[in-house]
Amino acid sequence: MSSIAIRPPTEVAGHVAATIDDIFAMIDGWRAVLEHGLSQDGALAAATVDPLVESFAVPAVSGGTLLTGAGFVATPGTLRDAEWHLAWWLGGSGVERAVRRLATIDDPSHEQFRDYTGLEWWRVPAQTGSRHLTGPYVDYVCTDDYTVTITTPVMVQGAMVGVVGADALVDRLERELLPAMRSGGTPATLVNASGRVVTSTDARREPGAILRGEGLIEAVRNAGESPVMLRSGAAVLACGDTSLALVIGV
Structure with missing residues (x-):
């Protein structure tokens, strides 16, 4: 197999x-x-x-x-x-x-x-x-x-x-980024520094929508190479110094 x-x-x-x-x-x-x-x-x-x-x-x-x-x-x-x-x-x-x-x-x-x-x-x-x-x-x-x-x-x-x-x-960014985001095996959403969705493996999260959650914005703005864990169980990772972040597992 x-x-x-x-x-x-x-x-x-x-x-x-x-x-x-x-x-x-x-x-x-x-x-x-x-x-x-x-x-x-x-x-x-x-x-x-x-x-x-x-x-x-x-x-x-x-x-x-x-x-x-x-x-x-x-x-x-x-x-x-x-x-x-x-x-x-x-x-x-x-x-x-x-x-x-x-x-x-x-x-x-x-x-x-x-x-x-x-x-x-x-x-x-x-x-x-x-x-x-x-x-x-x-x-x-x-x-x-x-x-x-x-x-x-x-x-x-x-x-x-x-x-x-x-x-x-x-x-166009979705066509480039979504295959890699799906390859992680868990739901993933890419957001900007304000928590606004750029793209997501969850079709219900449309570009431009605000992703909400306790501690999310603070985590996005302070994220680094190591995941920041939220109470919801989601993890937030910085995407280099682009100001974008991946929210994994929600």
Whole structure:
């Protein structure tokens, strides 16, 4: 008889971390490109930003990647030729998968203008100076679907000139992560730092729902490589430094 290999929870958490870390590393590379390009005299302009961003964003969202959007969002007033500016590209769907640039309204007097500096994917990196994973949330601007957004600050001469980042559709992350999560042999749910479900082996736990339980949020935020045990019998493991955690056994 053949037996099915059961992966230990730490290995499952490691697979999640490696998947997200690949996205982190890609975005860190983009940040380096922008910080170098924009540090030149007179380079803080949309005319300089857009070609730089297009050079990495278009390949990143082309084909069958995990990413559905990528780009740069400028700090208001930083670029000399654009008070507000987004350089963001979206991957297509269907057979052709045509890539397009996100159309935006950058005039604050327009009734449909939206101040992006109040949104979590901007606000947290601006406050902390560090990268941040937002979501899952329904992205009504780009995809109308559950999305995870990762952003990190772009710094020039000690000032944040914007954030660079990427969007990943939750259903694409599920296709990548669920096989490993199921291989653990026990129910597993991946949550963000607020206990919001990213994906789960339990179909009743939909992306975006809040996973509740006594001590859960504290355990998620303090989890490490060793499992944190809850009174319910569930175990919580950090997925590296992604800010995500696996809740096992509930």
